[in-house]
Amino acid sequence: MLEQKHYDVVILGGGPAGTSAAITLARTGASVALCERSRYQENRVGEMLSPWIRPLLTQLGQWEQFRQAGHLSCPGMVCCWGNSQPYENEFIFNPYGSGWQIDRNSFDRSLALAATEAGANVFFHTLVVDVNYEERFWKILVRKDGELRSFKANFLINALGRSQFPHTKEKIYLDSLVGVAQFFQNVSDFAIDDRRTLIEATEVGWWYSAQLPRGKAIAVLMTDRDLLPVKPKDLEAYWKKSLLTTIYTIARVNFWHSANKLHIYDARTSYQDSFSGQQWLSVGDAAATYDPLSAQGIIKAISNGINAAHAIASSEFSHAVSFNDYNEALLSSFATYTTERHLYYDRERRWEHTSFWQRRQGNHKFLYA
Numbered sequence: 168m169l170e171q172k173h174y175d176v177v178i179l180g181g182g183p184a185g186t187s188a189a190i191t192l193a194r195t196g197a198s199v200a201l202c203e204r205s206r207y208q209e210n211r212v213g214e215m216l217s218p219w220i221r222p223l224l225t226q227l228g229q230w231e232q233f234r235q236a237g238h239l240s241c242p243g244m245v246c247c248w249g250n251s252q253p254y255e256n257e258f259i260f261n262p263y264g265s266g267w268q269i270d271r272n273s274f275d276r277s278l279a280l281a282a283t284e285a286g287a288n289v290f291f292h293t294l295v296v297d298v299n300y301e302e303r304f305w306k307i308l309v310r311k312d313g314e315l316r317s318f319k320a321n322f323l324i325n326a327l328g329r330s331q332f333p334h335t336k337e338k339i340y341l342d343s344l345v346g347v348a349q350f351f352q353n354v355s356d357f358a359i360d361d362r363r364t365l366i367e368a369t370e371v372g373w374w375y376s377a378q379l380p381r382g383k384a385i386a387v388l389m390t391d392r393d394l395l396p397v398k399p400k401d402l403e404a405y406w407k408k409s410l411l412t413t414i415y416t417i418a419r420v421n422f423w424h425s426a427n428k429l430h431i432y433d434a435r436t437s438y439q440d441s442f443s444g445q446q447w448l449s450v451g452d453a454a455a456t457y458d459p460l461s462a463q464g465i466i467k468a469i470s471n472g473i474n475a476a477h478a479i480a481s482s483e484f485s486h487a488v489s490f491n492d493y494n495e496a497l498l499s500s501f502a503t504y505t506t507e508r509h510l511y512y513d514r515e516r517r518w519e520h521t522s523f524w525q526r527r528q529g530n531h532k533f534l535y536a
């Protein structure tokens with residue numbers, strides 16, 4: 168096994184949280200390595216950004232590049248929630264202009280390249296296998312191109328998203344939400360001239376649909392995993408049956424062709440029992456995951472990444488640092504989110520006798536049976 172360099176900080180995971188932390192830390196002059204298992208080639212979900220992305224990307228020095236990357240500007244959302252009359256949630260009064268529908272793979276990849284340009288060592292196609300804290304530093308075991316390697320670090324940032332961080336307990340889950348997604352290719356300009364994200368509640372959950380850059384589009388059924396049939400063929404039939412119960416989603420999806428097979432994505436709300444510890448911090452989804460209804464995941468991940476980097480840099484890489492302020496900020500934002508989530512789901516009362524909606528109403532804590 169090759170013994171690798173000792174870094175100030177090693178970041179596990181190259182999603183928006185990990186890459187934002189890497190850019191920010193590398194700019195302080197710290198030696199930083201980031202390990203990402205993919206090459207950003209698989210389909211990623213999480214496509215909508217509110218206008219509040221702009222100040223964050225400006226802080227990372229990435230705003231101009233983002234504007235020129237071919238992402239689609241998005242004037243707002245249309246929601247059909249609580250009754251069958253849709254209402255609009257426009258970004259028109261936002262000081263930062265429009266929102267965005269992004270090509271998620273290219274967005275994540277470009278932040279990873281920006282981390283390299285800032286001076287971080289970014290290792291693509293590098294799977295984190297294990298981590299151990301030994302006598303004031305971390306040892307990180309990874310597999311790259313079939314070969315085991317190890318790194319050492321004074322600080323570790325867990326940015327593994329929904330994957331399990333070997334050093335902590337399993338997350339605490341508040342529901343069993345999943346997204347059953349279909350990506351559409353070669354959608355014609357005619358069919359997709361409405362750039363707003365559409366959200367529509369149905370009996371078994373809710374739908375979101377959006378057009379994406381480069382002639383693509385996505386339609387996703389959000390429901391609880393245990394309500395879905397197990398066999399792929401039955402799943403497809405269930406997805407289509409639910410789509411037929413929509414009024415507005417079906418009207419746009421009917422124009423979208425060349426669909427791929429369905430993908431199921433974990434979308435459970437969860438939190439880690441601790442966000443930091445001895446010389447480590449969790450950021451983004453690795454710390455807490457939000458319902459996609461909030462469309463806050465990416466912005467929260469980037470903002471956590473930047474804040475975690477500042478917390479480590481301002482400790483001057485001292486071993487005795489505590490991250491109390493960072494923990495409290497994350498806890499407070501998660502508490503606000505759970506309250507808002509409850510209020511929003513509570514507004515939909517048309518199917519209160521069904522399992523999906525019953526689980527989300529009248530119970531502030533969203534206990535999952």
Ligand SMILES: Cc1cc2nc3c(=O)[nH]c(=O)nc-3n(C[C@H](O)[C@H](O)[C@H](O)COP(=O)(O)OP(=O)(O)OC[C@H]3O[C@@H](n4cnc5c(N)ncnc54)[C@H](O)[C@@H]3O)c2cc1C
Nearest residue numbers: 180182183184204213215295328330346451452464465468
């Ligand atoms: C169906 C759905 C729709 C969503 N829609 C939106 C939306 O519209 N807007 C929005 O803002 N958010 C949305 N989200 C949430 C958003 O996608 C996440 O909050 C965001 O990706 C979190 O970023 P992250 O960097 O924390 O984690 P991730 O983006 O998950 O990044 C984690 C990274 O770690 C890597 N990794 C994992 N395990 C290992 C390992 N062992 N070794 C090395 N690397 C590893 C992964 O490859 C990945 O690159 C949605 C989520 C779902 C499920």
